[in-house]
Structure formats: C-alpha cells, structure tokens
Amino acid sequence: MxxxxxxxxxxxxxxxxxxxxxxxxxxxxxxxxxxxxxxxxxxxxxxxxxxxxxxxxxxxxxxxxxxxxxxxxxxxxxxxxxxxxxxxxxxxxxxxxxxxxSRDPVSDPRGYSEELQWLFFAHGGVGPMQGQAGFFTRFAPEKIPYAINRYVTETKRLYGVLEARLKDRDYLVGPGRGTYGLADIKTATWVRFASYIDIKLEEEFPAIDAWVKRIEARPAFQAGIKVPA
Ligand SMILES: N[C@@H](CCC(=O)N[C@@H](CS)C(=O)NCC(=O)O)C(=O)O
The missing domain is CATH 3.40.30.10 (Glutaredoxin)
Known part of the structure; x- marks a missing residue:
C-alpha cells in the first residue's frame, strides 16, 4: 500500500x-x-x-x-x-x-519547446514502438513475423531520425552541440536496450551509439538504472 x-x-x-x-x-x-x-x-x-x-x-x-x-x-x-x-x-x-x-519555459520558451518536442517524440514514438518490438521479438507466446517486422522497422525508422539529429551534436536539445537533459534521459533509457531487438547500434547507428555511451558514463545515470535495488 x-x-x-x-x-x-x-x-x-x-x-x-x-x-x-x-x-x-x-x-x-x-x-x-x-x-x-x-x-x-x-x-x-x-x-x-x-x-x-x-x-x-x-x-x-x-x-x-x-x-x-x-x-x-x-x-x-x-x-x-x-x-x-x-x-x-x-x-x-x-x-x-x-x-x-531542463530548459526554462519563461526565459527560453523556444528551448523549452525543443525539449518537449524531443521528449514527446520519445514518449509517443521510440518508447511504444520499441516496447512492442521487444514484446513481439522476445515475449509473445507465438512468433508473428508480420508484427516483429512492423515494430522493428518502425523502431529503426525512429532511430534514423535520432541518428540524423545526433550526427553533429552531443545531446538532443540545446544550442551548439546541445546539453544533456530530460529528452536524453527519456530516450537513452530505451535506446540502450536496442540489442534486445537485435539492432546493433555500433554498426547501424554510430552517432546514437556514441551518445548512449556518453550518457551511460555519468555516475548518476548508473545509479538510476540500478533502481529499484
Ligand atoms: N506511457 C506510460 C507507459 C508506462 C508503462 O508501459 N509501464 C510498464 C512498464 S515499462 C508497466 O507498468 N507495465 C505493467 C502493466 O502494463 O500492467 C509511461 O510512459 O509512463
């Protein structure tokens, strides 16, 4: 309770x-x-x-x-x-x-909008699609090739959007090369499990791979992924 x-x-x-x-x-x-x-x-x-x-x-x-x-x-x-x-x-x-x-909605409304855009992209796209891809690849009692292909293909399409975004940036949001924040946390916590659906980040999405490694190197990120103990 x-x-x-x-x-x-x-x-x-x-x-x-x-x-x-x-x-x-x-x-x-x-x-x-x-x-x-x-x-x-x-x-x-x-x-x-x-x-x-x-x-x-x-x-x-x-x-x-x-x-x-x-x-x-x-x-x-x-x-x-x-x-x-x-x-x-x-x-x-x-x-x-x-x-x-995070971006300040009052002093930096466009930065805040950019943050929400990438957050919603992950929340409505990467998470649900990769979640379904994982379910049909690993857990469904029956292997349904149409469902596996549909969700893995859509996850890869979304990864393509992330790859293009991260090609000349360190993080998803912010000026210059970007600064680590909410959208990175929301997205990287999913994308680091790409291998569960047989996506090899290093070979297929090198910019995403470097970004995930950059984020995983943070001590607080490492502490967070051990919760609950
Ligand atoms: N859109 C929700 C999705 C949450 C979600 O799917 N949580 C899963 C675990 S990752 C869950 O609690 N599943 C249990 C259930 O479906 O009963 C969010 O982002 O918070």
Missing part, C-alpha cells in the same frame, strides 16, 4: 526503461542539488501477481496514484504524477532550479 514516507518524493517503479527514466533524473537531481531525497517503492508489473501482491500496479490503492496502473509514478508531498515524461517535466519544474537538466 502507499507508504507514509519521511521523504518528500516517493517513486513507484520497476527496473524497466520507463522506470529508469524517472530514477535517473532523481539521481541526477540528488547529485546536483543538496537536500533532494526520495524513497522507492518496488512495484510488481506481473499479471500473475494481480490480487496477490499488495504492491501490484493494478492494486486499488495504486490506481489512485496512477489511474493507468503502470510504472513509473511519483508522489510529491502527496501530489501524484503519472506518465514518464510528465514526471520528468514535473520534477524538473520543482527541483531543477538552475536548469542543469
């Missing part, structure tokens, strides 16, 4: 790309700003646990936090936020006061 936490932010999560996006940003904020801390509640996302385990994502208490019954979700002093990118934007607004990982 929902915890009575002494920490202001509670993250309800599991070790998946979407869960990692939230925990990576929390770890980045924790490493940069003094005072932010959070508690993690490890959720079960297995259908087999519905009705059995108290912290399954379809439990009535959790549906009050996330009516969509999925991880990640957070509460901040009791205020619930669901959907990965909405969580990233909320946490940035509350805690990234010096805009180290």
């Amino acid at each position: 929902a915890t009575t936490s002494t920490k202001p932010v509670v993250l309800y999560t599991q070790g998946t790309p979407n869960g990692h996006a939230a925990s990576v940003l929390l770890e980045e904020l924790k490493a940069t700003y003094n005072g932010l801390d959070y508690e993690t509640v490890s959720m079960s996302i297995r259908d087999a646990d519905i009705g059995k385990v108290h912290n399954q994502v379809k439990s009535p208490w959790f549906l009050e936090i996330n009516p969509n019954g999925r991880i990640p979700a957070i509460t901040h002093e009791g205020f619930p936020v669901f959907e990965t990118s909405a969580i990233l934007v909320y946490l940035a607004g509350q805690f990234d006061k010096e805009h180290k990982f």
Whole structure:
C-alpha cells in the first residue's frame, strides 16, 4: 500500500526503461542539488501477481496514484504524477532550479519547446514502438513475423531520425552541440536496450551509439538504472 514516507518524493517503479527514466533524473537531481531525497517503492508489473501482491500496479490503492496502473509514478508531498515524461517535466519544474537538466519555459520558451518536442517524440514514438518490438521479438507466446517486422522497422525508422539529429551534436536539445537533459534521459533509457531487438547500434547507428555511451558514463545515470535495488 502507499507508504507514509519521511521523504518528500516517493517513486513507484520497476527496473524497466520507463522506470529508469524517472530514477535517473532523481539521481541526477540528488547529485546536483543538496537536500533532494526520495524513497522507492518496488512495484510488481506481473499479471500473475494481480490480487496477490499488495504492491501490484493494478492494486486499488495504486490506481489512485496512477489511474493507468503502470510504472513509473511519483508522489510529491502527496501530489501524484503519472506518465514518464510528465514526471520528468514535473520534477524538473520543482527541483531543477538552475536548469542543469531542463530548459526554462519563461526565459527560453523556444528551448523549452525543443525539449518537449524531443521528449514527446520519445514518449509517443521510440518508447511504444520499441516496447512492442521487444514484446513481439522476445515475449509473445507465438512468433508473428508480420508484427516483429512492423515494430522493428518502425523502431529503426525512429532511430534514423535520432541518428540524423545526433550526427553533429552531443545531446538532443540545446544550442551548439546541445546539453544533456530530460529528452536524453527519456530516450537513452530505451535506446540502450536496442540489442534486445537485435539492432546493433555500433554498426547501424554510430552517432546514437556514441551518445548512449556518453550518457551511460555519468555516475548518476548508473545509479538510476540500478533502481529499484
Ligand atoms: N506511457 C506510460 C507507459 C508506462 C508503462 O508501459 N509501464 C510498464 C512498464 S515499462 C508497466 O507498468 N507495465 C505493467 C502493466 O502494463 O500492467 C509511461 O510512459 O509512463
């Protein structure tokens, strides 16, 4: 059930790309700003646990936090936020006061728009397409070549967009070569699992490969992808 936490932010999560996006940003904020801390509640996302385990994502208490019954979700002093990118934007607004990982909507509205564009591109495109590609490649009880081909092909098309964007940049958003931030976190947490759908980044998408390695070298990123313990 929902915890009575002494920490202001509670993250309800599991070790998946979407869960990692939230925990990576929390770890980045924790490493940069003094005072932010959070508690993690490890959720079960297995259908087999519905009705059995108290912290399954379809439990009535959790549906009050996330009516969509999925991880990640957070509460901040009791205020619930669901959907990965909405969580990233909320946490940035509350805690990234010096805009180290996010663009300022007031002083830099176009930079903020650019950030949302790449965030939405990953949230509505890369995540769902790669997720379906992974499901049909690895987990579906029946191998359906049409479905595998459709989702892997669309994931590769989206990777082509990222590859073109990253060819002469270090990060997705920002002037010059860009600066690391929300859109990189949201996208890299998915793309680093490209090999699960048999995409070889080093050979097929070298600019993406270099970008993922650059991001994975960050200590806070490494801490975030180990959540929940
Ligand atoms: N659009 C949602 C997707 C969340 C999502 O699909 N979460 C998966 C794990 S990565 C989940 O909780 N699955 C459990 C279920 O479907 O019951 C977001 O970005 O937060």
